[in-house]
Amino acid sequence: MARYDVQMTMEKPYHHGDLRSALLAAAESELLEKGVEAFSLRSVAKRAGVSHAAPAHHFGDATGLLTALAAYGFQEFLATQHAFEARAPQTPRDQLIAAGLGYVGFARTRPALFKLMFGSQRTDYSDAALGSAAEAAIGHLTSQVKLVGSVAAQDVAAVWATAHGLADLIIAGRISVIRDFSEDDLQAMLATILARSLPGV
């Protein structure tokens, strides 16, 4: 009977079907709860319902899994920036600020991924997938700055550092004043600070 087959399948199929994606999702949850430092590969495997050595075949070792997760994170990161830009006015300056807001927004929505991507030593940036994904995300910000009119490396560094600093401090819970802010007020404050980092054209 089909019903029985399904139940068998649900219970314990030898081949998972999409273990790679399941492990990535489990790893993000693991990071969110325990942090990068207490990350356990065996615990991730248990979350996905497979044996402790199953991840090895898909990712090699723990660094391989975290590297793949970081690469996925940069894709999401770029997508978030694009989503923010789509809702903003189409002037270069507004678009750049929207990218900055997306930068911070991603960090607040996926803090585990953000910390992995920017604050961890357990990722291998010589990996092709991670390298190109990271370069795409950073290149986007750079091109946005150029569209505003600046070609100075100093201006890229300024807006990037401002967005990054805001993101990092906020998800660390260190900017305590924003607790009393509404979401709109917070966005307005972030936009003001980001705008200030641009050369005052």
Added chain:
Amino acid sequence: MARYDVQMTMEKPYHHGDLRSALLAAAESELLEKGVEAFSLRSVAKRAGVSHAAPAHHFGDATGLLTALAAYGFQEFLATQHAFEARAPQTPRDQLIAAGLGYVGFARTRPALFKLMFGSQRTDYSDAALGSAAEAAIGHLTSQVKLVGSVAAQDVAAVWATAHGLADLIIAGRISVIRDFSEDDLQAMLATILARSLPGV
């Protein structure tokens, strides 16, 4: 003979004398070489020449050691900012920028400590020593902003985020353009970016 006694003492005294300080120093070296995630308490003990359980009596567990190290880090952090300020002009604005340069300077000089203080989950900020040390360092920056004339929380967040973002991205090696910069050019660029984060009084 005194000489023999000294040699005996150098070889293997049962009581270390200043094991607490030795462990903190060894821990910073360990962090610098391996990173926070690969940090090993047993390896730190081996560096200090004691058994693997010796740190427990001084720090409780691994988190206790890293917490104490972070508290020490915030003292050094504040001292670095003061050192930068001492060499700068005595105007409020120059003093604040000097504090920001000290912020980045500390991160570049002691990256392991900086990452531990701002990017790790293995520190206990409910600890009294760490809490007060961190508050002292952050309170300093806040008071510097107020001296410039601003009382808006937004301005504190702006200059803090800018300094923090620059520090974090630089020690992560992500701002690649600075590789071609001389030290003076780098300081000038940082000062320009930091100055931009202030309200344009």
Added chain:
DNA sequence: CCTCTATCTTGACAGTGTCAGGATAGATGG
């Protein structure tokens, strides 16, 4: 139908943090 290959499991190993109990040495009080 039979092999081939990708996928997953089991079992083992060295290394980790932490706890319990014992050894040592400097300090304290008689």
Added chain:
DNA sequence: CCATCTATCCTGACACTGTCAAGATAGAGG
């Protein structure tokens, strides 16, 4: 001067970790 006391450090054990080797399973292709 000596006995005890306490802080300091060591040894041994436990559960847990990541990784490797070898075997089991199932789907795919000839």
